[in-house]
Amino acid sequence: MKHHASTRIKICGLTREADVDLAVEAGADAIGFVFYERSPRYVSPARAAELARRLPPFVTPVGLFVNASPALLAQGLAALPNMLVQFHGDETPADCRAPGRPFLRAARMEPGFDLLDFAHQFSEASGLLVDAHVEGYGGGGKVFDWSLLPTNVPRPVVLSGGLHAGNVIEGILRVRPWAVDVSSGVEEAKGLKSAALMRQFCDAVRQADAQIAGAVSAPNL
Numbered sequence: 001m002k003h004h005a006s007t008r009i010k011i012c013g014l015t016r017e018a019d020v021d022l023a024v025e026a027g028a029d030a031i032g033f034v035f036y037e038r039s040p041r042y043v044s045p046a047r048a049a050e051l052a053r054r055l056p057p058f059v060t061p062v063g064l065f066v067n068a069s070p071a072l073l074a075q076g077l078a079a080l081p082n083m084l085v086q087f088h089g090d091e092t093p094a095d096c097r098a099p100g101r102p103f104l105r106a107a108r109m110e111p112g113f114d115l116l117d118f119a120h121q122f123s124e125a126s127g128l129l130v131d132a133h134v135e136g137y138g139g140g141g142k143v144f145d146w147s148l149l150p151t152n153v154p155r156p157v158v159l160s161g162g163l164h165a166g167n168v169i170e171g172i173l174r175v176r177p178w179a180v181d182v183s184s185g186v187e188e189a190k191g192l193k194s195a196a197l198m199r200q201f202c203d204a205v206r207q208a209d210a211q212i213a214g215a216v217s218a219p220n221l
């Protein structure tokens with residue numbers, strides 16, 4: 001069995017100071033800010049910069065864009081100079097490359113979608129965030145059929161879409177992603193995170209990692 005680093009955790013769609021602090025305390029490695037005006041989780045770049053100032057070293061701010069206007073993209077890039085960019089709309093490889101920043105590209109998984117071809121097109125992506133195909137692009141809390149995922153994706157995979165403390169262990173054991181991403185599953189209302197749900201989610205990820213480590217270190221497996 002392949003060596004498994006600890007599964008990284010991204011919590012997405014934060015809008016409040018307390019939620020940022022609690023997400024970090026729970027164990028998040030990355031915090032997502034939604035720069036998509038139609039989302040109930042939208043924050044302006046200036047607001048995101050305020051929130052991101054709370055982050056300690058080694059916790060990465062991620063700025064999520066959906067077919068953003070050049071002005072919004074430029075404002076986001078300026079407000080958060082150290083952010084990882086997440087393209088969650090219909091952006092082309094050239095669009096993703098243009099800012100010259102590391103980026104994640106979201107893939108909308110549905111039957112017939114060719115993730116290997118997508119990975120080939122977005123070969124410059126730091127990672128591919130695999131999400132359910134939902135109306136409105138994302139953050140819909142919908143799980144997709146994980147069996148659609150090929151095992152040999154050539155970029156790091158961020159498993160996303162409808163994850164919560166009750167299904168993330170199975171997701172990690174089945175998919176073995178580099179990271180997991182959650183929004184709806186740790187919320188009390190859209191954009192408002194729950195401390196208890198974030199803690200339970202991160203604890204469940206650690207349980208999955210412990211199961212994998214146990215299976216790797218046990219003799220004769």
Ligand SMILES: O=C(O)c1ccccc1NCC(=O)[C@H](O)[C@H](O)COP(=O)(O)O
Binds near residue numbers: 032036041131185
């Ligand atoms: O959060 C939104 O409202 C949103 C709107 C448009 C595109 C993407 C959006 N969110 C993406 C995410 O929060 C996550 O990357 C992912 O889709 C997980 O969401 P969830 O299924 O709610 O856990």
